[in-house]
Amino acid sequence: MSTPQGIDVSIEDKRVVVDQPPPKDHPNTCPGCGSHYRDDELVRHLRVCPHCGHHFPVRALERIGQLLDTGSFVEEGADLRSADPLGFFDLRPYVERLAEAETSTGLGDAMVIGAGRIEGSGCRLAVMDFAFMGGSMGSVVGEKFALACESATAAGVPLVSIAASGGARMQEGILALMQLPKTVCAVDELHDAGCALLSVMTHPTTGGLLASFASLGDVILAEPGALMSFAGPRVVQQTTKEKLPEDFGRAEQNLRFGHIDAIVPRSELRPTLARLLRLFGSSG
Amino acid sequence: MSTPQGIDVSIEDKRVVVDQPPPKDHPNTCPGCGSHYRDDELVRHLRVCPHCGHHFPVRALERIGQLLDTGSFVEEGADLRSADPLGFFDLRPYVERLAEAETSTGLGDAMVIGAGRIEGSGCRLAVMDFAFMGGSMGSVVGEKFALACESATAAGVPLVSIAASGGARMQEGILALMQLPKTVCAVDELHDAGCALLSVMTHPTTGGLLASFASLGDVILAEPGALMSFAGPRVVQQTTKEKLPEDFGRAEQNLRFGHIDAIVPRSELRPTLARLLRLFGSSG
Amino acid sequence: MASSDAEPGLRERLSKLAGIKLLRGTKLSAELERLQRQLDRLTDEETDEEVWERVLLARDDDRPYTLDYVERIFGEFFELHGDRGRDDDSAIVAGLGMLDGKTVALVGQQKGRDLKERVARNFGMAYPEGYRKAMRVMEMADRHGFPLLTLVDTPGAYPGVAAEQHGQGGAIARSQAAMARLGVPTVAVVIGEGGSGGAVALALADKVLMQENAMYSVISPEGCASILWRDASQAQKAAAAFKPDAAHCLELEVIDGIVPEPVGGAHTDHDLAAELLREAVAGAFAELEHVAP
Amino acid sequence: MASSDAEPGLRERLSKLAGIKLLRGTKLSAELERLQRQLDRLTDEETDEEVWERVLLARDDDRPYTLDYVERIFGEFFELHGDRGRDDDSAIVAGLGMLDGKTVALVGQQKGRDLKERVARNFGMAYPEGYRKAMRVMEMADRHGFPLLTLVDTPGAYPGVAAEQHGQGGAIARSQAAMARLGVPTVAVVIGEGGSGGAVALALADKVLMQENAMYSVISPEGCASILWRDASQAQKAAAAFKPDAAHCLELEVIDGIVPEPVGGAHTDHDLAAELLREAVAGAFAELEHVAP
Numbered sequence A, B: 001m002s003t004p005q006g007i008d009v010s011i012e013d014k015r016v017v018v019d020q021p022p023p024k025d026h027p028n029t030c031p032g033c034g035s036h037y038r039d040d041e042l043v044r045h046l047r048v049c050p051h052c053g054h055h056f057p058v059r060a061l062e063r064i065g066q067l068l069d070t071g072s073f074v075e076e077g078a079d080l081r082s083a084d085p086l087g088f089f090d091l092r093p094y095v096e097r098l099a100e101a102e103t104s105t106g107l108g109d110a111m112v113i114g115a116g117r118i119e120g121s122g123c124r125l126a127v128m129d130f131a132f133m134g135g136s137m138g139s140v141v142g143e144k145f146a147l148a149c150e151s152a153t154a155a156g157v158p159l160v161s162i163a164a165s166g167g168a169r170m171q172e173g174i175l176a177l178m179q180l181p182k183t184v185c186a187v188d189e190l191h192d193a194g195c196a197l198l199s200v201m202t203h204p205t206t207g208g209l210l211a212s213f214a215s216l217g218d219v220i221l222a223e224p225g226a227l228m229s230f231a232g233p234r235v236v237q238q239t240t241k242e243k244l245p246e247d248f249g250r251a252e253q254n255l256r257f258g259h260i261d262a263i264v265p266r267s268e269l270r271p272t273l274a275r276l277l278r279l280f281g282s283s284g
Numbered sequence C, D: 001m002a003s004s005d006a007e008p009g010l011r012e013r014l015s016k017l018a019g020i021k022l023l024r025g026t027k028l029s030a031e032l033e034r035l036q037r038q039l040d041r042l043t044d045e046e047t048d049e050e051v052w053e054r055v056l057l058a059r060d061d062d063r064p065y066t067l068d069y070v071e072r073i074f075g076e077f078f079e080l081h082g083d084r085g086r087d088d089d090s091a092i093v094a095g096l097g098m099l100d101g102k103t104v105a106l107v108g109q110q111k112g113r114d115l116k117e118r119v120a121r122n123f124g125m126a127y128p129e130g131y132r133k134a135m136r137v138m139e140m141a142d143r144h145g146f147p148l149l150t151l152v153d154t155p156g157a158y159p160g161v162a163a164e165q166h167g168q169g170g171a172i173a174r175s176q177a178a179m180a181r182l183g184v185p186t187v188a189v190v191i192g193e194g195g196s197g198g199a200v201a202l203a204l205a206d207k208v209l210m211q212e213n214a215m216y217s218v219i220s221p222e223g224c225a226s227i228l229w230r231d232a233s234q235a236q237k238a239a240a241a242f243k244p245d246a247a248h249c250l251e252l253e254v255i256d257g258i259v260p261e262p263v264g265g266a267h268t269d270h271d272l273a274a275e276l277l278r279e280a281v282a283g284a285f286a287e288l289e290h291v292a293p
């Protein structure tokens, strides 16, 4: 089972974390069984290893293609871009990281939102992309999620969120933390309008994401093996000095402890969401 | 620490319970340390053993005398008496048990309700008496509790309940069970009116009492060593075959597990309730 | 939460529970006379043996359980898991189902069919975590305006050390309070054993029904016999004394109606039992729609 | 729950968080200009060293903690215990207190003073059970119309195996949602370390204040340094980069005001620090009374 790669799961940490980057496998080599695939093979299999079932990460637009009825997606809020309120500079300036991320991913930030249909049922979508700065949540992700809630409310349809994030975006400092209450309040207004949030957690959904909207779904689904923890394994390991359980923070553990409704293999995600949209659509 | 004597803690049980009555100590002999007291000594010490702190049971009217400002108590619903809807007959008829209980206790049933003041703050009181058929809750106890809620609502004051009960009264069958939802709904209406329920659990508060109004206090207090369990120790022991923890179901365990706000020695109960009445009185 | 809508129904239940009648004597209400006709289909002078037969039928190993009904009365169904705190108690199942084209929230106890499942389901005896799962789903139903159906079938809440430490009594009290506050129509059906507090935790509904051979009681016959007769083998005598069968529960106005079962009992024909249950539940919800403003 | 009353305040906070300004640039609101005057009492061009000094002051071992303020700003106080589910987490204290003759509900993190208490309080790092205790008390406050005061002082929610298994992330999310739904006036004050999610779980209030030497941050300076600089010893550089001090939080409109401390810091004079806090809190509640219809 793969482990989160270079994501900030250290939110809350005060200790030294020597961040050894994991051995660079080719992205199409399965961390579960070592099988290697051509990209078109993986796409055909929804990026799930046919041999061992390992779920590879899925980029936002490819995910939308997997889930929505063909041609039904209409993107919203595509023009939103982050500012650099703190003039943040670590080893490199934040603005430089942003520019690089936009170039390499072709996205404005780590979340894509819009309207679409699943098996004919209308919904709004908020899909995160881990490739954009580890799916970290800054003010643009927060704003886009809030817009998606408002759009769902206006249309009177459920919002489907697909989370993939290491947590809050440190480079926006306290303003990144403020995206937690902001998205929580957005869900509250969505609920006031009688609309549902269907939350899907994919690998990884950690830190500020798990501590805000992703945990507030009326129904919470997770992909097999997805890491869903507030603090990351390394931080917990260093804090507690205990050996962590094999499935620490994984979807399987979260199901056992009552935090999610179901673990849904990627191949069943579209029909499962369709069923839920029919069930939630038929109300108010 | 004393153990519950001859109370129905077998609600939920399907197994044989051979009910060996405990050795008949004189009621004024302390089960904690064996010291023996004249009755006037115990009364002067609020029926708490000066030697080991064991809390002896307190009858309803004596409890009211301990808690309320002198002369402030006005009883309500004193005329309510149980009928015998099922014509219940076990080894003896229910009506016979009722008559005997009324004669021996001088009470109409296992709860006394009324209006009073504690350190000048007005409240309503619902005090149970274990001497009346083990403080079991039948339709009269349920009705009296509901009346106490209505009276508190009308006066806009908190209701203080003092529980001492083995649970639902079997002789009233399903109608006894219905007193759980009835008293729960009464608390709900009390809360709708913005009035507080201050729930005090004394030894024992088990079965249907713990599963209804007694657990719904805005603040929940307990006397030291009070047994507060849904199923009784014997039933749990026979079901699980495990050795029970020393403080199984006791107030101390309930505090540790987050079920009550405080354990209050009897000598501090009056000032504690007075403080809570001032805090809850000052709101709407 | 807009709890006003259901309050007519709830308050009606309350007045039934008020026990004034019990204290001062009363006559049958018009509604009860209507129910009386249902009642007459049953023998209203049951012998002790007949009462005991119903106890045995209510506990029959082949009797349909909650999930047997779920797969038969709902179109689409999605099971919900977990209390969002510590556990997912499989003695209680919950989910969303499609009933006559409308989404309904379902909560019910689930016994196991074979020994393995019985153990996994803890024989339908829930821990506090099970009632917390139920409350979580009730609140979700309220938020989205889904009517709530509960199916009651438990010997009782589990009497264990951990269950007590986790707050069994408080969880049962709060589950009733949560149901009382719901603004959506609620229907509870006792489909097997309605065992004491563990059952009533899911039964504070606008309409409470019982299947013809279900039982609903303050304590098990064995428990009652062991306490009052000092001899659990007197269970039959105890059952006759406190009358846990549907006919007497209706007579005492503790329930609103009786759901007929196939001749010989629900276990003889699960499909027919489910169809009779579906009709009764749909009818109860329809009546509540009319009550609500 | 009548959550409409507080919504003006809440929505106001929301629009502040909306970050539109951040995305498109804006000018100071009239309210901010008022706050600006407060801000000017602080140096608004702080050096990295000054920022770091505030971090050290925020963590000072002698700094007053929640209970130090409780005993000084409240008349009568009654502490409430337990989450009514599984535990009583002493890293979070809750209770009812009398403030200017009015009952106020209090929730706050509590660090320990000596080593023994620090361990007992888990250094102010709560488990999910702590946030569940907080939510239970918030709901009670809402039911009785008690204004809610939260005092925030934690390095963060506890990062442990059990804490994760018990749902740390979900508990923090739900605690924020519970605060958002409250119909009573809410005031949050960061009195020491406002560490990330564990802090914001108690800080979604109508008015959010910070003490002059408190810090409020998305991650600890050490954590940030270890990730971005790959070297925790660069904490001072990290702190300077993400600016966790009150002055910058006010500048960024993340908070509504700054509570002055005694010269040299709150730890130099607990009584004076408490008096300054009491005045600020009373003032904030008074303003909210005017907002509410």
Ligand SMILES: [Zn+2]
Pocket: A030, A031, A032, A033, A034, A035, A049, A050, A051, A052, A053, A054
């Ligand atoms: Zn593989």
Ligand SMILES: [Zn+2]
Pocket: B030, B031, B032, B033, B034, B035, B049, B050, B051, B052, B053, B054
């Ligand atoms: Zn003694």
